[in-house]
Amino acid sequence: MPPTEPYLVGREKVREFARAVFATNPVNLDPDAARAAGYSDVVAPTTFPIVIQQLTLDRLLAEPDTGIDFSRVVHGDQRFSYSRPIVAGDLLTAQLTVTSVKTLGGNAMVTAESVITDEHGEHVVTATSTLVVRGED
Amino acid sequence: MTTAEELTVGDVVAEASVELSRDALVRYAGASGDFNPIHYRDDVAASVGLPGVLAHGMLTMGVAVQPVVDWIGDPGRIVDYQVRFTRPVVVDPESGARLEITAKVGKLDADADADADADPGTARIDLTVAYDGQTVLGKAQVVVRL
Numbered sequence: 243m244p245p246t247e248p249y250l251v252g253r254e255k256v257r258e259f260a261r262a263v264f265a266t267n268p269v270n271l272d273p274d275a276a277r278a279a280g281y282s283d284v285v286a287p288t289t290f291p292i293v294i295q296q297l298t299l300d301r302l303l304a305e306p307d308t309g310i311d312f313s314r315v316v317h318g319d320q321r322f323s324y325s326r327p328i329v330a331g332d333l334l335t336a337q338l339t340v341t342s343v344k345t346l347g348g349n350a351m352v353t354a355e356s357v358i359t360d361e362h363g364e365h366v367v368t369a370t371s372t373l374v375v376r377g378e379d
Numbered sequence: 380m381t382t383a384e385e386l387t388v389g390d391v392v393a394e395a396s397v398e399l400s401r402d403a404l405v406r407y408a409g410a411s412g413d414f415n416p417i418h419y420r421d422d423v424a425a426s427v428g429l430p431g432v433l434a435h436g437m438l439t440m441g442v443a444v445q446p447v448v449d450w451i452g453d454p455g456r457i458v459d460y461q462v463r464f465t466r467p468v469v470v471d472p473e474s475g476a477r478l479e480i481t482a483k484v485g486k487l488d489a490d491a492d493a494d495a496d497a498d499p500g501t502a503r504i505d506l507t508v509a510y511d512g513q514t515v516l517g518k519a520q521v522v523v524r525l
Contacts (some may be wrong), residue, residue, distance in 0.1 A: 255410075258409075258410045259410045259411065261406070261410070262403075262406045262407045262409070262410035262411065262438070262441070263407070263410075263438065263441030263442055263445065264397060264403075264441075264442050264445055265441075265445055265448065265454070266445070266449065267445075267448050267449060267452075267453075267454055269453055269454055269455065270448075270454055279453055279455070281455060285453075285454045285455045286454075287441060287444075287448075287454060288441070288444050288448070288454060288457045288460050288521075289437055289440055289441040289444070289460070292411060292413075292437050293410075293411055293412055296411060296412045296413055297412070300412075314427060315415070316436075316464070317435075317436035317437065317464050318463070318464060319461065319462060319463040319464060319518075320436070320437065320440060320461065320462055320464075321459070321460070321461035321462075322459065322460050322461070323458070323459045324457070324458050324459065326455075327454065327455035327457075376427075
C-alpha cells in the first residue's frame with residue numbers, strides 16, 4: 243500500500259486523546275509545562291500513534307477483497323517502539339505493511355506494522371498490531 | 380531523577396485504580412477514531428456472541444501506562460510499550476468496569492561500561508492489569524529511559 247497522507251499532529255488532538263486515556267501529566271496537556279521539560283509543544287501519550295495506525299487499518303479493512311467483518315475483529319496484541327516522542331506540530335507519514343497472516347482454529351491472525359516517519363524522513367515510532375478475525379460461530 | 384542504582388527488580392513503582400464508564404468508551408472512540416460498535420452498542424455486541432459491550436483494548440492499554448508516566452514524570456521517556464490482550468473488559472452500562480493497575484520493575488539495563496551520569500540506562504516496567512480479579516493484559520511491558 244502507498245504511504246498515508248501526511249498527518250499533522252494538532253495540539254488540541256493530543257490533549258483530547260490525553261484526556262480520553264486519563265493522562266494527567268502536564269507534559270501531555272500544558273504547552274508551558276512541555277516547553278519547561280524541553281519539548282517544543284505538548285507530547286502525545288504513548289499510545290497516540292494508534293490514531294494514525296487506525297487510518298491505515300481502516301483503509302486495509304475497507305479493501306473489498308479482504309472480506310473482513312469489522313464486528314468480528316479483535317485486537318490480539320499491540321506494540322509501540324519509539325525513536326523519539328511525538329509532539330504537537332509533527333507532520334507524520336505512516337507506511338503500513340502486513341507482515342504475517344496465519345489461520346488458527348477458524349480464526350485469522352493478521353499482523354500489521356506501521357512505520358511512522360517525520361517530515362525529514364526520520365523514524366519516529368513503529369506501531370505493530372495483531373488483529374484476530376474471529377470465524378463464524 | 381531516578382537512576383538504575385535506586386531501583387531493584389520487583390519494586391512496585393506505581394499503583395492505580397481506574398473506573399471505566401460507558402462515557403469513557405464513547406470519549407475514547409471519538410478521540411481515537413475507533414468506532415467499532417462492539418464498544419458502545421449492546422445489541423451489536425450480543426449479535427457477535429460477546430458477553431457485553433467491551434472496552435477498546437487500546438483504551439485499557441492507554442490507561443494502564445499512565446501510572447508509569449506519572450512515576451517517571453515525563454511521557455517522552457517511554458521508549459517502548461507492548462501488551463497482549465488476553466481477556467475482554469466488559470463495561471456495565473451502570474457500574475462500568477474497574478481496572479486495578481500495578482507497575483513493577485521487571486528488568487534493569489544500565490550500561491556497566493558507560494559513565495552512569497551520562498547514560499543512566501533503561502528499565503523495563505511490567506504491568507499487571509486486573510479486572511474483576513483476573514488479569515486482562517499479558518506481557519504488558521514498558522521500557523523507560525531513566
